[in-house]
Amino acid sequence: MAGRRFAAPVEADREVPGLIVKFGGYPLHHGGVGAIRSLGRLGVPMYAITEDPYTPAAASRYLERAFVWPTTGAEEPEHLVEGLRRIGRRIGRPTVLIPTDEEAAVLIAEHQDELSGAFLFPPVDPALPRRLASKQGLHELCEEHGVASPTTVFPTSYDQVVAFADEALFPVVAKNREAFVRRSRPAVGGTTRIGSRAGLLALARDWGDDPGVILQEYLPREAAEDWIVHACFDADAHPLAVFTGVKVRSWPPHAGMTAHAYVVDNPELADLATRFVKQLGFAGVVDLDLRFDRRDGQYKLLDFNPRMGAQFRLFESESGVDVVRALHLNLTGRAVPEGEQRAGRRFVVENIDLPAWLAYRRGGYTTPSAPRRAEGTELAWLAGDDPMPFLTMLARFGRPGAKHLYQLWRTSRRGGGTSHSTK
Known part of the structure; x- marks a missing residue:
């Protein structure tokens, strides 16, 4: 009650x-x-x-x-x-x-x-x-202490996003790398499921020189x-x-x-x-x-x-x-x-x-x-x-x-x- x-x-x-x-x-x-x-x-x-x-x-x-x-x-x-x-x-x-x-x-x-x-x-x-609070920081701590987490990459350029897209198994998930997205223009509005290579590259074109995202395996x-x-x-x-x-x-x-x-x-x-x-x-x-x-x-x-x-x-x-x-x-x-x-x-x-x-x-x-x-x-x-x-x-x-x-x-x-x- x-x-x-x-x-x-x-x-x-x-x-x-x-x-x-x-x-x-x-x-x-x-x-x-x-x-x-x-x-x-x-x-x-x-x-x-x-x-x-x-x-x-x-x-x-x-x-x-x-x-x-x-x-x-x-x-x-x-x-x-x-x-x-x-x-x-x-x-x-x-x-x-x-x-x-x-x-x-x-x-x-x-x-x-x-x-x-x-x-x-x-x-x-x-x-x-x-x-x-940082997605990248947390992933690194998980790896350091043997705690399981989704497979994750941290691209620092558009070319690295393209290289990831060429090898990735879709769908994948994109998240903002840092927690304090209110202090800058966030790359994505939140946790975003991306279904294809073309969809990822279309989003990535707006991310600039430093994408500020993590790309993560999708857990069905x-x-x-x-x-x-x-x-x-x-x-x-x-x-x-x-x-x-x-x-x-x-x-x-x-x-x-x-x-x-x-x-x-x-x-x-x-x-x-x-x-x-x-x-x-x-x-x-x-x-x-x-x-x-x-x-x-x-x-x-x-x-x-x-x-x-x-x-x-x-x-x-x-x-x-x-x-x-x-x-x-x-x-x-x-x-x-x-x-x-x-x-x-x-x-x-x-x-x-x-x-x-x-x-x-x-x-x-x-x-x-x-x-x-x-x-x-x-x-x-x-x-x-x-x-x-x-x-x-x-x-x-x-x-x-x-x-x-x-x-x-x-x-x-x-x-x-x-x-x-x-x-």
């Missing part, structure tokens, strides 16, 4: 607030709302950076204050750091930082000295989050399953909470954010993720996307997000811990209660799951590992104890002149939006 609250022996430090940190214009972000609710229900004072005063996050009953600060993600780091420090002075006491995008996670890691004192965050190698949908791992690690890269689940639908289809997912116990996957993070020495919250390739029986790592994932509220332990609660407990010096993950839970993002369901139904895609029945459903937006974010989302999503519904329709028509196919 939406908004259902479980009695849990989680005793958070109510004297230490949390701040949702986000850069760029994406006001309909359910992950931030989930974090505000998760800690707010424990009595933790919550603050958030928002694009304007009328976002769903700003409407939550659990939010003490929204700091309206429109950003694009293209600002100079010094400007963003000073803005965060200004917010810290307004809050007036040490505050746990909860980044919701790569820009925020990387900025915090690379400017720990300037942000310490006013804020609490995990100690991490300052260069690591940027490398993990009929032979693969999408899995997710959400976890939190302490300063010694010791796991505080590790959760595994399977993604049933995403939007855009097969390449976008999770629209529908289930908790599924997967000890093998949890062990793989834990060992990799330990090898990296990462501290904090992670959100991993992997694709299980039935052809060779391997879990292949697609994305390593060094921050909270939008669907993190899918996962909660029997002791009432999710990754955001684990982070706050750890940074405030409190023990994180142990407990198995609540199996069978389902997560649904109301405004994108319907178009995703229609697209997946047309494609005939199924997820064999998903349970037939859910033991409980967590809705991204609707919560009985906090209804205003849902109503605000509806108002913004469907208002006259809003682009959201049109974009969903247009994406569905062309077969997947940022995951569109190029023949």
